[in-house]
Amino acid sequence: MNARTFRIGGVHPEENKLTHEVATQVAALPKQAIFPLSQHIGAPAKPVVQKGDKVKVGTMIAEAGGFVSAPIFSSVSGTVFKIDTAIDATGYRKPVIIINVEGDEWEENIDRSDKLELVKDHPELTPEEIVNRIKNAGVVGMGGACFPTFIKLTPPPTAKAECVIINAVECEPYITADYRLMMEKADQILVGLELLMKGAKVNRGYIGIETNKPAAIELLTKKAAEAFAGSEYQVEVVPLKQRYPQGGEKQLVDAVIRRQVPAPPAIPVNVGAIVQNVGTAFAVYEAVMKNKPLFERYTTVTGKQLKNPGNFIVRMGTPMKDLIEVCGGMPEGDNKVLAGGPMMGKALTSIEVPICKGTNSVTILTGDDARRKEAQPCIRCAKCVGACPMGLEPYLLAKLSDLKNWERVEKEDIVSCIECGSCQFTCPAHRPLLDNIRQGKSTVMGIIRARNAKK
């Protein structure tokens, strides 16, 4: 297989895809579901229910809080217990809606049948209608970044979309949710891709998959050839060489269409690409074709010491603790529980944190895997420079950030950092490079915002 990849840097973490061949199971309903109002990039959603209100599965419980925002829907039926705060994946207490679960009653207008709806059978679906339905269903990027999907489909007038790239890379170790989704819902994903292409008014689509998932590459290649034969759409499944962070938007665009997105504030559509996660494509299918808002998702629950790691279709709002129990409970010893994978996941301060729109995995690292090693002096080996997929110099950015030399660190392009962690992963001296760089980046971004506000 002649696999492509991105052109700068990258690392190769151990895969640890323990749950590749574990078929997805439907997770049990929680007793109580917790819905953080901030499950996406942008303004938090605004609650539209009150304590004591009855809700059904699919009832909107919070509306979009601004243009860059997304509504939130209940994944359960029951009574609103309270609107309060709870610890979320960031470790801070944030506003949430808590619902006591009673039965499992769905909104009537959601199509719960398994029938595959095709775009050609629905002439009413104009591009505007598609984008509108996606927006109203609260669909956001499901790969973890959670950027509202409808905004990506309506690029700024300065940019012109030419293709949709489906991100099915899943380059994070451990996580297999996207892989299971592809193996189990390939037809729906392809319809979702067609909807995305139609919504963005483009006729080219790519699906980027790493070569460690040969079955998914084969399946989707075959199905895509059938589904799009004779249509106006050209869809290509692109096998990609295994390399982290290929699932990063910019790296994926480079790998698939050989174009590099310029430094921020440029976004992929500036080079013609709209990148959507494979989970998002599925969510788009369900939202547009089944009138089903985004309230459940595929999530991997995994860890080397976990008794029965698995893949789940989970109602959002389910506390991670419930899923960990199903998988055999917390392993003995000291654990680090991650929302996401080991490269970019967030370590949780509590396992009561619920599954949200962007939670592709609950990864449990145990013992030595959970701990960092002691940092040693930098030996200036330049391995971080070689690993940085953005062509930056991590050792320098970390040092300058540590010295609080904001002016120089801005000149060294710190805002281009995508926080993938390749530098720290590769550092033989175990230096906390990304800790320092994050601090520098957020300070510099604050300085830039203040400067722009003055103008």
Place this chain on the structure above:
Amino acid sequence: MSKLIVSLSPHAHGNDTVERNMYGVIIALLPALLVSFYFFGLGSVIVCATSVIACVFFEWAINKYVLRNERNSILDGSAALTGLLLGFNLPSNLPIWIILIGALFAIGVAKMTFGGLGNNIFNPALVGRAALLVAFPAQMTTWPKVGQLGSYLDAETGATPLAIMKEAIKSGDASVLDQLPDAFTLFIGNHPDGAGAMGEICALALILGGCYMLWKKIITWHIPVSIIGTVFVIAALMHLANPIYADPFAVIFSGGLMLGAIFMATDYVTSPMTPKGQIIYGVAIGFLTIVIRNWGAYPEGMSFAILIMNAFTPLINTYVKPKRFGEVPAKQ
């Protein structure tokens, strides 16, 4: 319930360590070390052992009694590596007391004064060698002939290939070069009349070590290839222009070129951080080596060329940046 560990991402690590890299270089030096034992015998064993033990001892003592560091850095392998490289640069008949002075310079002056591993500007082993060369020019420029396995201080010395090359240039007589062994003999290092520093005698062993380091991703190709390539190209042009200059194969296989290009110039701490910078650094070292070898006071210019470019490394790091993502023009 047991506690939860919280830290920022990434939570995975590639398991590379400082020790793995340092000991990796030492492993890569083993073929050359064995060859030097084979060619120079007892003297080689004494010089190398003294140098390694002295470097580790000085690092330990300075850590403990001068800097009073709680954590002693001797186990990271860098002091032993400096000792081995210093030994490789010395003649195998050098008295122990001179080696001790060299080790003290290398570790004490060049490394620990600047703050230890990672902070030194100049390659410690080369500083040690340069200090000895200035302080003891006679002892440091007489090189034992190979094959005197049982001898140490009493070893018979001979003219190195580089001295012969220099003689040819000085006299302007190309026939002087006829004394040189052929390039293949230089490559293997097995020339009974030949002489030189013990670690640099066999280009083959050093190249093997270099391949090992490339395979283990301890170094990248940029520095060695740019140095050797530059020297080869300039030497070839000069040889074509005037036969008093030795042929390029003899030039790259003699003296400290391979040792310097593969093991000394690639020292992490003192070489540039970007591939582009490393190539600039390598080309400059190659150029300076030729200049010093052909027109300088010493027959060998490798170590001075590296030391000079060590001084330029911070400047190169400041001005030579890697290609940032997004600067590549879009391909249609």
